Amino acid sequence: MNLDPNNDGLYSDQERYQLLNFLANEYPELEGNYDVDNDSKVTILEQTQGRLPLSMRIPERAISSEKKVPWALNLFPEWLMTAYFQEDAQVGKLPKHSSRGTIIANATQTTDALQPVKADAKKGLNF
Ligand SMILES: [Ca+2]
Numbered sequence: 001m002n003l004d005p006n007n008d009g010l011y012s013d014q015e016r017y018q019l020l021n022f023l024a025n026e027y028p029e030l031e032g033n034y035d036v037d038n039d040s041k042v043t044i045l046e047q048t049q050g051r052l053p054l055s056m057r058i059p060e061r062a063i064s065s066e067k068k069v070p071w072a073l074n075l076f077p078e079w080l081m082t083a084y085f086q087e088d089a090q091v092g093k094l095p096k097h098s099s100r101g102t103i104i105a106n107a108t109q110t111t112d113a114l115q116p117v118k119a120d121a122k123k124g125l126n127f
Contacts, residue, residue, distance in 0.1 A: 003070055008087060010072050013041035019069065020047065026067060027059050044077040044100070053078035078102060086125055089118045094125065 003019050006012060011019055017035060020042055024031040032051065034042045047054065055076040062069075074080060080101035088098050093115045096108040109115045116125045 001067065004072065010074050010085065010087065013043050016042040016044075016047060019075075023054075023058070023069070026065070027062065029059060030054075030057060044074075048078055055079065074100070086118065086122070089125060091118050091121060093117055097125075 001022065003015055003022065004011070005015070017040055020030070020032075020034045034046055036046050036049075051057070053076065055078060069075070073083070077100070082099045082101045082103050082105045084097050084099050084107065088100070093112075094117065095110065095112075095115055096106055097116075098104075098106050116127045118125050
């Protein structure tokens with residue numbers, strides 16, 4: 001079972017769709033119409049709107065299951081109030097950085113000399 005085929009350590013909307021299908025097959029009480037717009041992706045909004053957080057609904061027997069779901073920082077997006085991912089930034093200077101999470105607070109830095117820089121796709125941001 002590979003729930004992170006793009007291997008970036010996060011759940012994309014396509015991967016979240018697969019993750020929720022897997023969980024619904026393993027734990028029928030988690031079944032739900034997550035993919036509201038039928039695009040074979042599940043956004044965080046689709047996952048969370050109108051229901052309790054996934055982390056509160058996963059049954060206790062999942063802890064002892066042989067089938068483990070890979071951990072990712074955004075496995076339970078409801079835990080992320082505001083998070084900034086290097087994947088959301090383009091290489092180069094960053095006058096702004098979009099956030100993810102329950103509270104969206106996009107970061108901006110208008111002073112050119114103080115703008116962080118992303119030098120490479122997977123080497124973080126330098127402040
Ligand atoms: Ca969808």
